[in-house]
Amino acid sequence: MKRIISTDDAPEAVGAYSQATTNGDLVFTAGQIPMTPDGELLDDEDITTQTRQSLENVQGILEEEGLTMEDVLKATVFLADIDDFEEMNAAYKEYFVDNPPARSAVQAGALPKGVGVEIEVIASE
Numbered sequence: 001m002k003r004i005i006s007t008d009d010a011p012e013a014v015g016a017y018s019q020a021t022t023n024g025d026l027v028f029t030a031g032q033i034p035m036t037p038d039g040e041l042l043d044d045e046d047i048t049t050q051t052r053q054s055l056e057n058v059q060g061i062l063e064e065e066g067l068t069m070e071d072v073l074k075a076t077v078f079l080a081d082i083d084d085f086e087e088m089n090a091a092y093k094e095y096f097v098d099n100p101p102a103r104s105a106v107q108a109g110a111l112p113k114g115v116g117v118e119i120e121v122i123a124s125e
């Protein structure tokens, strides 16, 4: 059965989607953009800052379900510009130190709100 996950520790959806969903086993987060939980968009910040905020949002959602970043099975990173890969990767590693999840990283043509990075994950206890 699908259940909607909602938390104040990540920004509200900027469109017609939920912050995350679960079937009671797997947790699927929406793509998290660099927006603070109180709605400040960090689109003008560098990719390090944008990546950290996106992952802070992921972390906030997971914590709502009693999960941690160690429970992430798969991550997908969307970059507006693949030339930002190394900078994104360095910040990303701060959040996934040991046994990182599987990951795909791709360049998207453009991202919502003009941000440089968007990150979604699938996690399970």
Ligand SMILES: C=C(N)C(=O)O
Pocket (backbone or CB within 6 Å): 014, 015, 017, 030, 031, 032, 033, 112
């Ligand atoms: C920001 C998003 N995750 C969206 O628009 O789907």
